[in-house]
Amino acid sequence: MRRLPLAPLLPLQLALLLAAVAPEAPVSAPRSLVWGPGLRAGVVLPVRYFYLQAVNSEGQNLTRSPPGQTLFKVVIKSLSPKELVRIHVPKPLDRNDGTFLMRYRMYETVSEGLKIEVLYGDEHVAQSPYILKGPVYHEYCECPEEDPQTWQKTLSCPAKEPQIAKDFASFPSINLQQMLNEVPERFGDERGAIVHYTILSNLIYRRSLGKYTDFKMFSDEILLSLARKVLLPDLEFYVNLGDWPLEHRKVNETPGPLPIISWCGSLDSRDVILPTYDITHSTLEAMRGVTNDLLSIQGNTGPSWINKTEKAFFRGRDSREERLQLVQLSKDNPQLLDAGITGYFFFQEKEKELGKAKLIGFFDFFKYKYQVNVDGTVAAYRYPYLMLGDSLVLKQDSPYYEHFYMALKPWKHYVPIKRNLSDLLEKVEWAKENDEEAKKIAKEGQLTARDLLQPHRLYCYYYRVLQDFCMAWKQESEFTKRDRAARVIQKAWKSFLAELLDAAAGINVRFRLGGVKFPPEIYYKIFTHRHIEDLCANSPRDYTKLPAKHTSHIKSDNLQEEDYSGWYRRIENNGWRPVSDKFWKSTENVMVGDKKESEFHFSKLKRKQDIEKKRKIKKIEWMRQMYYTGTLEAKSTNHETLGLIHTATKGLIRAFEDGGIDSVMEWEVDEVLNWTNTLNFDEKKATENKQAQRTRFSRLLHRLLRTCSSLSLHDP
Incomplete structure (x- = not known):
């Protein structure tokens, strides 16, 4: 391509520079515009x-950051002075x-409501101020909207999603039984990465099919958040x-394709x-566990367009061969391209040649x-973040x-390059020579990405997929007898156990059905409305996984294989505990000692x-009781030793009775007991504990047998 001479460009560049630094008219606080989902109480995110x-005094929208950008601030308070809640409000992001x-991120629910003040200086x-009438729920509140249409309307969910319509065009109807039979058979081998989810009464259950299912933590967290x-x-x-x-089955094949949900699609596949x-994950952990999310990117887009370096840029792993070609192009054309591989895994032999x-x-x-933007193993997951910046995406x-992707068009939102990168340098040259056109494409792509990738749109998309999935089921593909029975059991238990909760305590209890048998067992979990922070929460690691299986130095170490056959199986990081016998209403006599309060x-x-003090008291009382009953006998046969032991014991007991527990040291009691032939105190307590455990177990077994004999399961 022919380059323009440098001299004629200097006046143009000077004019652009002067325009960039020219001050805009002052900001008019009353005329400025404020809008968005965060001003509606019903939008829980x-x-x-x-x-x-920002709008100036003439009513014109500012297109650059105003000189008083730091004067914008947000103050959020509870409407009721009695409600003290923790709300994190960072500085506004300048786009x-x-x-x-x-x-802003809420860590507690506000009953009365919120008052949001948006200020420019003191104006x-x-x-x-904007008033959000309560209750205003925080992220971890178990407060689902019962009417899905109302929820979708509150979030302003789009009426149509073209990609969802295209995906479900391959599945006008879904045979549930066929799906349940074929998916485990085709994709559930040891090398598989499939998770079977069941949503029942707004509770999420899953079982893993295959060995490589660690990433279920990501699908878990978004489904739980949606529920x-x-x-x-x-x-x-x-x-x-x-x-x-x-x-990869085609629609006209027999048997037809199965509806598998994936994170990435391809032109030759039928996944939803x-x-x-x-x-x-970055949406759920924004302002907490991650720094790069769909919102923070928008306020960290680097220098203005005129001050950016006129080069193409790439950093990434060696997950596709074209990325290695990109590095070689960079070495040959450093004036146009800055590309590098930050980690080698697939092509380790190339590290010495290309460098790291x-x-x-x-x-x-x-x-x-x-x-x-070059593919990795599949589509590069950095692409949405690149589109939210203000650089031109190739x-x-x-x-x-x-x-x-369906909403983005080449030459309107991005510049396309060939699969083999043969025209990359040509496209970079074009962008440099057509700066205004390149800037226009970059801006159009950024604005479209801002609209498509709003966090509330992700929730809308997830719900629409589940909704269309349910609507595609065949009429005869209803829940089986097992599933319908589980629904009845669960609803009955939720209503019964709800009576045990104390709403004023600030502590909540969730119940789940679990186990590998049917009817399933009932598990509970106690938690508070506080967020959980993991170490390195943005790393793709499953903290809920069982401890890793490893071989010790002992040759007889038998490794236990993880059981994947469980139907309702649930593993979480702080564990679900089975409901103990304390939750059962007992008609048996209870010892008075069980009701004693302890601080x-x-x-x-x-x-x-x-x-230690209670242990010491019990030990002295035990010695005192044996002394008065005459069962405290010394081991020695020496009369002088016997006399000393008898005198010491008598003195200890008298000191205890006169001066209390603090007048006797525990080692003195142990010294006396070591010279006696009576039972060891620790052995005595261990024996008593075993007897108590046997008694409790026999009571529980008797109660369960009596309960099972009186219950019968009926088909609803």
């Missing part, structure tokens, strides 16, 4: 958010185009946790696509004008796609001292 458009993104912006917000339909489905889509685990690049923060990617032609001190040292 991990991080609530809304937008602000460098005259708009700002306001975020209220737009219609501030806390809206009542989900009763259905069963399979989620593919692997990289590649699975179902959901938003990737990467963007859902240093890691760089994702926000620093946007110091460059052009971003190269996207490789690919058979793989995510849930939002619980906050200090661990004080609790330990109390335990």
